[in-house]
Amino acid sequence: MATLTERENxxxxxxxxxxxxxxxxxxxxxxPDNNEDYPPSSITATPTIxxxxxxxxxxxxxxFGVEFEPTDSANGGALPVPGKFILDDISNWRDVIKLPSxxxxxxxxxxxxxxxxxxxxxxxxxxxPPAGGLFQRLMSFMGFTNGLCALFEEPDEVCALNDYICxxxxxxxxxxxxxxxxDIFNTSDDNATALNxxxxxxxxxxxxxxxxxRILKAAIDRGLPINIHDCGRCEDFIEDWLDMKISxxxxxxxxxxxxxxxxxYGNKMVLSGCWDSTGPVGxxxxxxxxxxxxxxxxxxxxxxxxxFIFGAGSLAAKDDPEGKQRSEWINDEYNKYGRDxxxxxx
Numbered sequence: 001m002a003t004l005t006e007r008e009n010x011x012x013x014x015x016x017x018x019x020x021x022x023x024x025x026x027x028x029x030x031x032p033d034n035n036e037d038y039p040p041s042s043i044t045a046t047p048t049i050x051x052x053x054x055x056x057x058x059x060x061x062x063x064f065g066v067e068f069e070p071t072d073s074a075n076g077g078a079l080p081v082p083g084k085f086i087l088d089d090i091s092n093w094r095d096v097i098k099l100p101s102x103x104x105x106x107x108x109x110x111x112x113x114x115x116x117x118x119x120x121x122x123x124x125x126x127x128x129p130p131a132g133g134l135f136q137r138l139m140s141f142m143g144f145t146n147g148l149c150a151l152f153e154e155p156d157e158v159c160a161l162n163d164y165i166c167x168x169x170x171x172x173x174x175x176x177x178x179x180x181x182x183d184i185f186n187t188s189d190d191n192a193t194a195l196n197x198x199x200x201x202x203x204x205x206x207x208x209x210x211x212x213x214r215i216l217k218a219a220i221d222r223g224l225p226i227n228i229h230d231c232g233r234c235e236d237f238i239e240d241w242l243d244m245k246i247s248x249x250x251x252x253x254x255x256x257x258x259x260x261x262x263x264x265y266g267n268k269m270v271l272s273g274c275w276d277s278t279g280p281v282g283x284x285x286x287x288x289x290x291x292x293x294x295x296x297x298x299x300x301x302x303x304x305x306x307x308f309i310f311g312a313g314s315l316a317a318k319d320d321p322e323g324k325q326r327s328e329w330i331n332d333e334y335n336k337y338g339r340d341x342x343x344x345x346x
Contacts, residue, residue, distance in 0.1 A: 007124040010041040010309070011183060014225035014248055016267040018306035022299065022341045024334060025250060025272050025311035037335055041309075042124040045114040045180050049130050049172060050100045063100055063131055066140045072318045080140045087141040090150035090157045097141065097161065099168045102175070111179030126227065127182035129169040129215055133189025134162050134208055135198070144198075151199060155207055166211040173218045185219030185226045187212065187246070192232030194255045194278075201236050213244050220245050227272070235261060238269060248272055251311055254279075258302065266307060273311035274302045282315065284322065288329050295333040303341050310338055 003020065004012070010023045023041045053061040059069045060078065065086055068078040087096050118125055131137065138158065139147045151158055189208070191198050199207075219226055227248040228241060235256040241249065242265075251273030252258060258274050280286055281294045295312060302308040312330045316323020 005122050006039050006041045010124050022338050023309050025309050039122040042126050043118045044126040047110045047114040076318050085143045090154045093161045107175045108179045111176050124183035126184040126186045127180050128186030130172050135189045135191040162211045166214050169215050177218050185224045188229035190231045192234035270307050272309035275312040291329040292333040299338045
């Protein structure tokens with residue numbers, strides 16, 4: 001019989017200890033089509049600072065004024081509308097990027113609303129900045145062509161923009177964190193392709209790391225474990241993450257040397273995910289045994305010794321029955337094989 005809650009078991013991993021059972025990343029699997037047999041190990045509190053603007057076509061406009069549209073092929077995930085960028089010259093950002101006023105906000109009320117449906121006795125509460133990573137924000141403003149050119153041609157202007165956004169994030173976090181009382185702090189920035197990062201480590205350290213460290217300070221001051229989301233082959237930044245007290249990385253995709261990373265860093269860098277979504281498990285017609293064996297292989301490779309959160313899922317088009325079936329097989333094999341991995345090892 002389990003002696004820990006899902007929250008307590010997850011936090012053991014986040015603090016570098018071996019868990020009682022193998023936790024599962026809620027991020028990868030919480031969807032209407034996934035019938036979880038256990039409460040989610042963590043739930044992200046999403047404070048509403050400004051109500052989202054919903055357009056007649058179903059798209060929404062974020063707090064920066066960027067229009068996003070749902071994408072069926074990504075199960076409804078929203079992406080910036082292609083070609084509809086709001087900034088064409090980085091030197092003009094002060095005239096274009098306008099963040100909302102934070103004067104007079106009821107921070108306690110906002111926090112209460114964001115956490116009212118979370119069972120803190122079962123699930124850890126995660127909190128993060130209100131609108132994602134700084135690199136992604138620049139690309140959503142300008143598109144990748146102009147955004148990457150701005151990084152090379154006008155790094156000082158990009159830093160000034162980062163400072164503006166970072167100051168907003170700091171203000172929000174400092175005002176709300178003690179009302180939310182999170183167990184985990186989330187940060188994110190998708191800054192890599194499947195082959196390499198979009199930027200060098202030098203550029204990361206000069207243009208992004210100082211601001212990311214500022215965003216994390218409130219959490220670090222409170223001793224919270226920090227979980228970063230960064231897709232692609234971004235292992236180049238691990239040393240910098242550790243320097244900023246980041247201790248968990250998702251989705252830790254297989255284009256990185258995950259075995260080498262686990263061997264080198266152990267439980268200092270928790271790997272959350274490690275699922276080969278681009279391999280045979282994601283191909284049309286993938287068999288049940290292919291899916292189940294992939295679950296077992298993933299767990300066998302990364303669970304020993306702890307420092308691992310299982311994070312498999314099926315990324316498929318919205319309402320795709322094959323994707324739903326794959327999710328059910330993954331969920332069932334996790335329950336049968338993965339959940340009690342450490343009991344079998346002991």
